[in-house]
Amino acid sequence: MTTAVIIVAAGSGTRLGLNRPKAFIEVAGLTLAQRSVDAVREADPHAQIVLVVPAGQSPLPAGVTVVTGGATRHESVAAGLSALNTDVDTLLVHDAARALASANLFTRVVEHVHATGAGVVPSLPVSDAIKRVDVHGAVTESVDRSVLAAVQTPQGFPRADLEAAYASVRADDHNDDAAVFIASGRTVHTIPGEANAFKITTLSDLERAQALLVPVNRGHRIGSGTDVHAFGSRRGLWLAGLQWPEELELAGHSDGDSASHAVVDALLSAASLGDIGGMVGTDDPKFAGAHGEVFIREAVARLRAAGYEPVNVTVQILGNRPKLAPRREEAQQLLSEWVGAPVSVSATTTDGLGLMGEGKGIAATATALIRPVD
Ligand code: CTP
Ligand code: MG
Secondary structure, three states: EEEEEEOOOOOOOOOOOEEEEHOOOEEEOOOOOHHHHHHHHOOOOEEEEEEEEOOOOOOOOOOOOEEEEEHHHHHHHHHHHOOOOOOOEEEEEEEOOOOOHHHHHHHHHHHHHHHHHEEEEEEEEEEOOOOEOOOOOEEEEEOOOHHHHEEOOEEEEEEHHHHHHHHOOOHHOOOHHHHHHHHHHOOOEEEEHHHOOOOOOOHHHHHHHHHOOOOOOOOOOOEEEEEEEEEEEEEEEEOOOOOOOOEEOOOOOOOOOOOHHHHHHHHHHHHHOOHHHHHHHHOOOOHHOOOOOHHHHHHHHHHHHOOEEEEEEEEEEEEOOOOOOOHHHHHHHHHHHHHHHOOEEEEEEEOOOOHHOOEEEEEEEEEEEEEEEE
Protein backbone atom coordinates (compact mmCIF):
# COMPACT_ATOMS: atom_id res chain seq x y z
CA MET A 1 0.00 0.00 0.00
CA THR A 2 1.50 3.35 -1.02
CA THR A 3 0.12 6.63 0.19
CA ALA A 4 0.43 10.14 -1.19
CA VAL A 5 -0.70 13.33 0.51
CA ILE A 6 -1.52 16.40 -1.56
CA ILE A 7 -1.04 19.42 0.70
CA VAL A 8 -2.79 22.41 -0.84
CA ALA A 9 -0.91 25.56 0.09
CA ALA A 10 -1.52 27.80 -2.91
CA GLY A 11 -4.12 30.13 -1.37
CA SER A 12 -3.36 33.79 -0.84
CA GLY A 13 -4.62 34.08 2.74
CA THR A 14 -6.85 37.09 2.05
CA ARG A 15 -8.78 36.82 5.30
CA LEU A 16 -5.59 36.62 7.34
CA GLY A 17 -4.59 39.94 5.80
CA LEU A 18 -0.82 39.63 6.18
CA ASN A 19 -0.19 40.17 2.45
CA ARG A 20 1.67 36.87 2.20
CA PRO A 21 0.50 33.39 1.21
CA LYS A 22 -0.99 31.94 4.37
CA ALA A 23 0.77 28.57 4.22
CA PHE A 24 4.15 30.33 4.36
CA ILE A 25 3.44 32.32 7.49
CA GLU A 26 5.48 31.04 10.45
CA VAL A 27 3.93 29.98 13.72
CA ALA A 28 6.37 29.30 16.54
CA GLY A 29 9.27 29.14 14.09
CA LEU A 30 7.85 26.88 11.36
CA THR A 31 5.63 27.70 8.38
CA LEU A 32 2.14 26.22 8.25
CA ALA A 33 3.21 24.27 5.14
CA GLN A 34 6.25 22.83 6.92
CA ARG A 35 4.11 21.77 9.90
CA SER A 36 1.79 19.82 7.60
CA VAL A 37 4.78 18.21 5.84
CA ASP A 38 6.25 17.22 9.22
CA ALA A 39 2.97 15.64 10.40
CA VAL A 40 2.76 13.53 7.21
CA ARG A 41 6.38 12.39 7.57
CA GLU A 42 5.79 11.42 11.19
CA ALA A 43 2.73 9.41 10.19
CA ASP A 44 4.37 7.70 7.19
CA PRO A 45 7.99 8.41 6.26
CA HIS A 46 7.45 6.69 2.88
CA ALA A 47 4.40 8.67 1.76
CA GLN A 48 4.79 10.85 -1.33
CA ILE A 49 4.12 14.48 -0.40
CA VAL A 50 2.84 16.77 -3.16
CA LEU A 51 2.95 20.37 -2.02
CA VAL A 52 0.82 22.72 -4.12
CA VAL A 53 2.16 26.26 -3.80
CA PRO A 54 1.61 29.74 -5.25
CA ALA A 55 3.70 30.60 -8.33
CA GLY A 56 7.18 31.84 -7.45
CA GLN A 57 7.07 30.70 -3.82
CA SER A 58 10.40 30.18 -2.04
CA PRO A 59 11.95 28.79 0.06
CA LEU A 60 10.13 25.46 0.05
CA PRO A 61 10.32 22.43 2.37
CA ALA A 62 12.88 19.85 1.24
CA GLY A 63 12.10 16.43 -0.17
CA VAL A 64 8.58 17.08 -1.47
CA THR A 65 7.07 17.14 -4.98
CA VAL A 66 6.28 20.80 -5.66
CA VAL A 67 3.48 21.85 -8.00
CA THR A 68 2.12 25.32 -8.79
CA GLY A 69 -1.52 25.73 -7.78
CA GLY A 70 -4.50 27.28 -9.53
CA ALA A 71 -6.98 30.09 -8.93
CA THR A 72 -9.25 27.96 -6.72
CA ARG A 73 -8.69 25.19 -4.22
CA HIS A 74 -10.32 22.78 -6.68
CA GLU A 75 -7.79 23.71 -9.37
CA SER A 76 -4.94 23.40 -6.90
CA VAL A 77 -6.00 19.87 -5.95
CA ALA A 78 -6.31 19.01 -9.63
CA ALA A 79 -2.75 20.27 -10.18
CA GLY A 80 -1.59 18.04 -7.33
CA LEU A 81 -3.32 15.01 -8.87
CA SER A 82 -1.16 15.39 -11.97
CA ALA A 83 2.04 14.92 -9.97
CA LEU A 84 1.34 11.61 -8.23
CA ASN A 85 3.74 8.69 -8.43
CA THR A 86 2.31 5.77 -10.35
CA ASP A 87 2.41 3.31 -7.43
CA VAL A 88 0.20 5.44 -5.15
CA ASP A 89 -3.05 3.72 -4.24
CA THR A 90 -4.28 5.74 -1.27
CA LEU A 91 -4.58 9.49 -1.56
CA LEU A 92 -5.09 12.12 1.12
CA VAL A 93 -5.78 15.79 0.48
CA HIS A 94 -4.90 18.22 3.25
CA ASP A 95 -5.22 21.98 3.71
CA ALA A 96 -1.91 23.49 4.79
CA ALA A 97 -4.13 25.92 6.70
CA ARG A 98 -4.97 23.08 9.14
CA ALA A 99 -1.40 23.16 10.33
CA LEU A 100 -1.98 21.52 13.72
CA ALA A 101 -3.58 18.33 12.44
CA SER A 102 -1.62 15.54 14.15
CA ALA A 103 0.29 12.64 12.60
CA ASN A 104 -2.22 10.38 14.32
CA LEU A 105 -5.07 11.98 12.36
CA PHE A 106 -3.28 11.21 9.06
CA THR A 107 -2.74 7.62 10.20
CA ARG A 108 -6.36 7.14 11.22
CA VAL A 109 -7.66 8.48 7.90
CA VAL A 110 -5.37 6.14 5.92
CA GLU A 111 -6.41 3.14 8.04
CA HIS A 112 -10.08 3.91 7.54
CA VAL A 113 -9.68 4.21 3.76
CA HIS A 114 -7.93 0.84 3.73
CA ALA A 115 -10.63 -0.71 5.90
CA THR A 116 -13.65 0.61 3.96
CA GLY A 117 -12.49 1.42 0.44
CA ALA A 118 -14.62 4.57 0.76
CA GLY A 119 -13.81 8.24 1.16
CA VAL A 120 -13.02 9.35 4.73
CA VAL A 121 -13.28 12.79 6.34
CA PRO A 122 -12.46 13.77 9.93
CA SER A 123 -15.41 15.57 11.49
CA LEU A 124 -16.49 17.23 14.71
CA PRO A 125 -20.01 17.68 16.03
CA VAL A 126 -21.38 21.20 15.66
CA SER A 127 -21.71 22.80 19.09
CA ASP A 128 -23.17 26.22 18.20
CA ALA A 129 -26.86 26.67 17.51
CA ILE A 130 -27.20 26.96 13.73
CA LYS A 131 -29.61 29.33 11.94
CA ARG A 132 -30.46 29.94 8.35
CA VAL A 133 -30.37 33.68 7.57
CA ASP A 134 -31.49 35.81 4.64
CA VAL A 135 -29.43 38.41 2.75
CA HIS A 136 -30.29 41.05 5.37
CA GLY A 137 -29.03 38.87 8.20
CA ALA A 138 -32.51 38.10 9.54
CA VAL A 139 -32.95 34.58 10.90
CA THR A 140 -35.39 32.64 8.80
CA GLU A 141 -35.07 29.19 10.33
CA SER A 142 -33.35 27.15 13.03
CA VAL A 143 -31.39 24.18 11.76
CA ASP A 144 -31.20 20.87 13.63
CA ARG A 145 -27.51 20.59 14.44
CA SER A 146 -27.74 16.91 15.39
CA VAL A 147 -27.70 16.06 11.68
CA LEU A 148 -24.73 18.35 10.94
CA ALA A 149 -20.99 17.80 11.18
CA ALA A 150 -18.05 20.18 10.70
CA VAL A 151 -15.53 18.46 8.47
CA GLN A 152 -11.79 18.87 8.35
CA THR A 153 -8.79 17.62 6.41
CA PRO A 154 -6.88 15.37 5.73
CA GLN A 155 -9.60 13.73 3.61
CA GLY A 156 -8.67 10.29 2.32
CA PHE A 157 -9.74 8.29 -0.75
CA PRO A 158 -8.74 5.35 -2.90
CA ARG A 159 -6.54 7.12 -5.43
CA ALA A 160 -8.26 5.83 -8.58
CA ASP A 161 -11.70 6.81 -7.26
CA LEU A 162 -10.71 10.38 -6.42
CA GLU A 163 -9.06 10.80 -9.83
CA ALA A 164 -12.20 9.50 -11.52
CA ALA A 165 -14.35 11.82 -9.42
CA TYR A 166 -12.26 14.87 -10.30
CA ALA A 167 -12.43 13.90 -13.98
CA SER A 168 -16.21 13.67 -13.90
CA VAL A 169 -17.47 16.76 -12.03
CA ARG A 170 -17.69 20.47 -12.78
CA ALA A 171 -14.86 22.42 -11.21
CA ASP A 172 -16.73 25.27 -9.52
CA ASP A 173 -19.52 23.43 -7.70
CA HIS A 174 -17.68 21.88 -4.76
CA ASN A 175 -15.91 23.25 -1.72
CA ASP A 176 -13.89 20.19 -0.78
CA ASP A 177 -12.77 16.79 -2.02
CA ALA A 178 -15.52 14.93 -0.16
CA ALA A 179 -18.06 17.03 -2.11
CA VAL A 180 -16.40 16.10 -5.41
CA PHE A 181 -16.35 12.44 -4.37
CA ILE A 182 -20.03 12.41 -3.37
CA ALA A 183 -21.08 14.32 -6.51
CA SER A 184 -19.57 11.51 -8.55
CA GLY A 185 -21.84 9.02 -6.78
CA ARG A 186 -19.33 7.65 -4.27
CA THR A 187 -19.52 7.19 -0.50
CA VAL A 188 -17.75 9.22 2.20
CA HIS A 189 -17.58 8.22 5.88
CA THR A 190 -16.72 10.40 8.84
CA ILE A 191 -14.25 9.57 11.58
CA PRO A 192 -13.63 11.66 14.72
CA GLY A 193 -11.67 14.84 13.90
CA GLU A 194 -9.41 16.88 16.12
CA ALA A 195 -10.16 20.20 17.81
CA ASN A 196 -6.60 21.27 17.00
CA ALA A 197 -7.04 20.57 13.29
CA PHE A 198 -9.01 23.83 12.99
CA LYS A 199 -8.45 25.87 9.85
CA ILE A 200 -6.28 28.93 10.37
CA THR A 201 -8.33 31.57 8.58
CA THR A 202 -8.17 34.80 10.58
CA LEU A 203 -5.59 36.44 12.82
CA SER A 204 -7.30 35.13 15.92
CA ASP A 205 -6.93 31.58 14.55
CA LEU A 206 -3.23 32.27 14.07
CA GLU A 207 -2.97 33.50 17.67
CA ARG A 208 -4.76 30.37 18.88
CA ALA A 209 -2.26 28.20 17.00
CA GLN A 210 0.60 30.20 18.48
CA ALA A 211 -0.78 29.81 22.00
CA LEU A 212 -1.09 26.04 21.53
CA LEU A 213 2.44 25.66 20.19
CA VAL A 214 4.41 27.92 22.51
CA PRO A 215 4.44 26.41 25.96
CA VAL A 216 3.47 28.67 28.80
CA ASN A 217 6.49 29.59 30.91
CA ARG A 218 5.07 27.91 33.94
CA GLY A 219 6.87 28.58 37.18
CA HIS A 220 9.43 30.96 35.69
CA ARG A 221 10.59 33.77 37.95
CA ILE A 222 12.78 36.82 37.50
CA GLY A 223 15.18 38.51 39.88
CA SER A 224 17.27 41.65 39.81
CA GLY A 225 20.52 42.69 41.46
CA THR A 226 22.66 45.82 41.79
CA ASP A 227 26.18 46.29 43.12
CA VAL A 228 28.41 49.35 43.38
CA HIS A 229 32.07 49.58 44.39
CA ALA A 230 34.43 52.56 44.56
CA PHE A 231 37.88 52.45 42.96
CA GLY A 232 40.76 51.73 45.32
CA SER A 233 44.34 52.89 44.86
CA ARG A 234 46.08 49.84 43.34
CA ARG A 235 45.89 48.48 39.80
CA GLY A 236 44.47 45.06 38.96
CA LEU A 237 40.71 45.47 38.54
CA TRP A 238 38.44 42.42 38.60
CA LEU A 239 35.25 42.95 36.59
CA ALA A 240 32.77 40.57 34.94
CA GLY A 241 34.95 37.66 35.99
CA LEU A 242 38.01 39.01 34.17
CA GLN A 243 41.16 40.68 35.43
CA TRP A 244 42.05 44.06 33.91
CA PRO A 245 45.67 44.62 35.01
CA GLU A 246 45.93 48.26 33.85
CA GLU A 247 42.74 49.42 35.58
CA LEU A 248 42.30 50.51 39.20
CA GLU A 249 40.88 47.76 41.38
CA LEU A 250 37.55 48.13 43.12
CA ALA A 251 37.57 48.33 46.90
CA GLY A 252 35.16 46.18 48.89
CA HIS A 253 34.55 42.71 50.15
CA SER A 254 36.33 40.01 48.11
CA ASP A 255 37.59 41.25 44.73
CA GLY A 256 34.96 43.99 44.34
CA ASP A 257 33.69 42.58 41.02
CA SER A 258 30.41 44.49 40.93
CA ALA A 259 29.20 42.73 37.76
CA SER A 260 29.62 39.25 39.25
CA HIS A 261 28.04 40.37 42.51
CA ALA A 262 25.02 41.86 40.70
CA VAL A 263 24.59 38.51 38.89
CA VAL A 264 24.62 36.72 42.26
CA ASP A 265 21.99 39.07 43.68
CA ALA A 266 19.79 38.65 40.59
CA LEU A 267 19.95 34.84 40.83
CA LEU A 268 19.29 34.76 44.57
CA SER A 269 16.44 37.26 44.45
CA ALA A 270 14.73 35.32 41.64
CA ALA A 271 14.34 32.39 44.05
CA SER A 272 13.68 34.58 47.10
CA LEU A 273 16.97 33.42 48.62
CA GLY A 274 18.00 36.84 49.91
CA ASP A 275 21.16 38.49 48.64
CA ILE A 276 24.92 38.13 48.51
CA GLY A 277 25.30 39.71 51.94
CA GLY A 278 23.24 36.93 53.47
CA MET A 279 25.06 34.24 51.49
CA VAL A 280 28.57 35.37 52.40
CA GLY A 281 29.15 35.24 56.12
CA THR A 282 31.51 38.22 56.52
CA ASP A 283 34.05 36.07 58.35
CA ASP A 284 33.59 32.92 56.22
CA PRO A 285 37.14 32.09 55.03
CA LYS A 286 35.68 30.42 51.92
CA PHE A 287 34.92 33.87 50.51
CA ALA A 288 37.92 35.91 51.68
CA GLY A 289 39.48 37.47 48.59
CA ALA A 290 37.39 35.20 46.39
CA HIS A 291 36.61 35.96 42.77
CA GLY A 292 33.27 36.03 40.97
CA GLU A 293 33.34 32.34 40.13
CA VAL A 294 33.12 31.26 43.77
CA PHE A 295 30.09 33.48 44.48
CA ILE A 296 28.26 32.68 41.27
CA ARG A 297 28.73 28.92 41.59
CA GLU A 298 27.58 29.08 45.22
CA ALA A 299 24.46 31.07 44.21
CA VAL A 300 23.62 28.56 41.44
CA ALA A 301 24.08 25.67 43.90
CA ARG A 302 21.67 27.33 46.34
CA LEU A 303 19.23 27.93 43.51
CA ARG A 304 19.34 24.25 42.56
CA ALA A 305 18.90 23.20 46.17
CA ALA A 306 15.75 25.33 46.15
CA GLY A 307 14.53 23.54 43.00
CA TYR A 308 15.44 26.15 40.36
CA GLU A 309 17.90 26.56 37.52
CA PRO A 310 18.92 29.70 35.60
CA VAL A 311 17.40 30.29 32.16
CA ASN A 312 19.43 33.38 31.27
CA VAL A 313 21.00 36.39 32.92
CA THR A 314 21.79 39.89 31.67
CA VAL A 315 24.20 42.24 33.40
CA GLN A 316 24.88 45.86 32.55
CA ILE A 317 27.99 47.65 33.76
CA LEU A 318 27.82 51.39 34.46
CA GLY A 319 31.11 53.30 34.44
CA ASN A 320 33.57 55.30 32.35
CA ARG A 321 36.25 52.58 32.20
CA PRO A 322 37.30 50.01 31.22
CA LYS A 323 36.04 49.70 27.63
CA LEU A 324 34.09 46.48 27.72
CA ALA A 325 33.56 45.83 24.01
CA PRO A 326 36.94 44.22 23.20
CA ARG A 327 36.48 41.66 26.01
CA ARG A 328 32.70 41.31 26.04
CA GLU A 329 32.74 37.89 24.39
CA GLU A 330 35.36 36.60 26.83
CA ALA A 331 33.32 37.87 29.78
CA GLN A 332 30.08 36.39 28.48
CA GLN A 333 31.65 32.98 27.96
CA LEU A 334 33.15 32.88 31.41
CA LEU A 335 30.03 34.06 33.22
CA SER A 336 27.83 31.73 31.15
CA GLU A 337 29.99 28.79 32.14
CA TRP A 338 29.70 29.63 35.83
CA VAL A 339 25.95 30.30 35.68
CA GLY A 340 25.27 27.27 33.45
CA ALA A 341 23.02 29.37 31.19
CA PRO A 342 23.57 32.26 28.76
CA VAL A 343 24.79 35.49 30.38
CA SER A 344 24.87 38.63 28.25
CA VAL A 345 27.04 41.55 29.30
CA SER A 346 26.55 45.15 28.22
CA ALA A 347 28.03 48.45 29.40
CA THR A 348 27.15 52.13 29.44
CA THR A 349 28.61 55.37 30.71
CA THR A 350 26.35 57.70 32.66
CA ASP A 351 27.06 60.74 30.53
CA GLY A 352 29.42 62.17 33.15
CA LEU A 353 26.72 62.23 35.83
CA GLY A 354 26.80 60.77 39.32
CA LEU A 355 29.49 58.74 41.05
CA MET A 356 30.10 56.56 37.99
CA GLY A 357 30.25 59.56 35.68
CA GLU A 358 32.81 61.20 37.95
CA GLY A 359 34.93 58.08 37.62
CA LYS A 360 34.71 57.17 41.31
CA GLY A 361 33.70 53.56 40.82
CA ILE A 362 31.77 50.98 38.83
CA ALA A 363 28.17 49.85 39.26
CA ALA A 364 26.36 46.91 37.70
CA THR A 365 22.74 45.85 37.46
CA ALA A 366 21.65 42.34 36.54
CA THR A 367 18.42 40.53 35.71
CA ALA A 368 18.05 36.76 36.00
CA LEU A 369 15.33 34.44 34.72
CA ILE A 370 15.02 31.08 36.46
CA ARG A 371 12.73 28.07 36.10
CA PRO A 372 11.86 25.06 38.22
CA VAL A 373 14.19 22.11 37.64
CA ASP A 374 12.24 19.32 35.85
N1 CTP B 1 -5.80 26.81 -1.53
C1 CTP B 1 -5.05 26.48 -2.64
N2 CTP B 1 -5.25 27.13 -3.83
C2 CTP B 1 -6.18 28.11 -3.91
C3 CTP B 1 -6.95 28.44 -2.78
C4 CTP B 1 -6.75 27.77 -1.59
O1 CTP B 1 -4.18 25.60 -2.56
N3 CTP B 1 -6.33 28.73 -5.07
C5 CTP B 1 -5.52 26.13 -0.24
C6 CTP B 1 -5.04 27.09 0.81
O2 CTP B 1 -3.64 27.29 0.71
C7 CTP B 1 -5.46 26.42 2.10
C8 CTP B 1 -6.67 25.58 1.71
O3 CTP B 1 -6.70 25.58 0.28
O4 CTP B 1 -4.44 25.58 2.63
C9 CTP B 1 -7.96 26.14 2.30
O5 CTP B 1 -8.19 27.45 1.76
P1 CTP B 1 -8.37 28.76 2.63
O6 CTP B 1 -8.32 28.43 4.06
O7 CTP B 1 -9.53 29.49 2.09
O8 CTP B 1 -7.00 29.54 2.33
P2 CTP B 1 -6.79 30.83 1.45
O9 CTP B 1 -7.57 30.73 0.20
O10 CTP B 1 -5.31 31.02 1.34
O11 CTP B 1 -7.37 31.98 2.40
P3 CTP B 1 -8.41 33.13 1.98
O12 CTP B 1 -9.65 32.42 1.50
O13 CTP B 1 -8.61 33.91 3.25
O14 CTP B 1 -7.73 33.93 0.90
MG1 MG C 1 -9.78 30.63 0.24
